[in-house]
Amino acid sequence: MYQKGEDVVKQNLNLFKERVSLLEQALDFTRVGITITDPSLPDNPIIYVNKGFLSMAGYEYEEVIGKNCRFLQGEDTGGNSVREIKEALLEKRKISTKLRNYRKDGTPFWNELTIDPFYLEEEGKYYFIGIQNDITKQEEYQEKLEITLNEIDRLSTPLVPVTDNTLVLPLIGNLSRERFEKITETVVSDTNVRHATYLILDLSGLGMFDDHTSSLIFQLHHLLKLLGTDLVLTGISARLAMKAGVSHELYPLKTYLSVQEAINELSKI
Numbered sequence: 042m043y044q045k046g047e048d049v050v051k052q053n054l055n056l057f058k059e060r061v062s063l064l065e066q067a068l069d070f071t072r073v074g075i076t077i078t079d080p081s082l083p084d085n086p087i088i089y090v091n092k093g094f095l096s097m098a099g100y101e102y103e104e105v106i107g108k109n110c111r112f113l114q115g116e117d118t119g120g121n122s123v124r125e126i127k128e129a130l131l132e133k134r135k136i137s138t139k140l141r142n143y144r145k146d147g148t149p150f151w152n153e154l155t156i157d158p159f160y161l162e163e164e165g166k167y168y169f170i171g172i173q174n175d176i177t178k179q180e181e182y183q184e185k186l187e188i189t190l191n192e193i194d195r196l197s198t199p200l201v202p203v204t205d206n207t208l209v210l211p212l213i214g215n216l217s218r219e220r221f222e223k224i225t226e227t228v229v230s231d232t233n234v235r236h237a238t239y240l241i242l243d244l245s246g247l248g249m250f251d252d253h254t255s256s257l258i259f260q261l262h263h264l265l266k267l268l269g270t271d272l273v274l275t276g277i278s279a280r281l282a283m284k285a286g287v288s289h290e291l292y293p294l295k296t297y298l299s300v301q302e303a304i305n306e307l308s309k310i
Contacts, residue, residue: 074098074173076110080130081166084109088168097175099145110171113142117149126156133158133167139176151180200231206238207307209300213246221257225264237270241303245276262294271295275303 074094078085086107095102098113105112114123122140129136135157142152153174158167201209210224228234242258244250262272274296297303 072096074171074175076171076173078110078169078171079166080169085130085169094173097144097150097173098142099148104145113152115141115143115147115149117141118143126154129156130169139180150175150177152176200227200233200240202233202237203241203300203304204308206236207241207304208233208237208239209241209243211243211246213248215248216254216257218257221261224261228261228264228268234265234270235268239271239273239303239307240265241273241275241300243276243300244274245299247276273297273303273307275300 071091072093074097075089075091076087076094077089079088082088086109087105088107090102090105095105098105119140122138125138126136135155137153137155139151139153141149143149153176155172157170157172159170160167199211201211203209214220228240234240242261247254258272258274265272272294274294276299277296295303297306
């Protein structure tokens with residue numbers, strides 16, 4: 042009877058070990074980094090790491106166990122993110138953030154980090170489990186995308202100097218509110234505008250002209266007036282002229298059939 046009970050204990054122990062081994066293998070199989078820290082110990086050290094973390098950070102097991110995770114930080118690690126993490130740990134609440142970390146060889150990478158507190162009732166204490174995901178490729182792609190979009194915006198609102206005191210801004214497509222805001226940003230930030238007497242807005246490539254477009258152009262006229270520059274319109278086709286006829290806002294503005302005609306006439310003034 043005693044032997045039978047002992048066998049059951051051994052079987053349960055072996056089953057437990059098998060499950061622990063299976064869990065460790067599963068955690069090591071995943072590519073994301075996993076760490077567990079113990080905040081009850083000085084400096085909240087790492088007490089568990091999986092192979093995904095070691096591979097991501099480039100460290101050996103012995104180099105990280107017992108250490109605080111701050112060894113991943115460097116000069117470019119965001120101070121705000123670090124402060125938010127510290128506050129979350131003190132308050133024992135979940136936090137998700139991304140920050141620039143560094144591998145052992147000094148190579149930077151973007152770390153998408155999630156930290157969850159969990160409480161073990163048997164021990165009466167908290168632990169923190171951290172999930173690290175290398176999102177460097179996504180961040181680099183996003184950065185390149187933003188550069189490309191900014192370049193497209195710049196090319197869609199080109200200010201072309203044609204004389205010492207005259208700039209040309211060709212409009213192609215439709216003038217939306219968003220595009221108008223880009224134009225105003227360009228106008229305000231371009232130092233050439235401050236020294237220009239005239240800014241020619243060429244409408245020959247404009248796809249649609251309505252009251253909304255007319256209103257936006259008149260707003261640009263007022264903005265340029267504040268900068269000491271006169272707005273001149275060119276390229277208004279008969280079709281656009283008929284549509285523009287519903288608005289009296291543009292009547293005070295100088296208008297010409299083409300950019301060349303405007304340049305010739307303005308040079309005489």
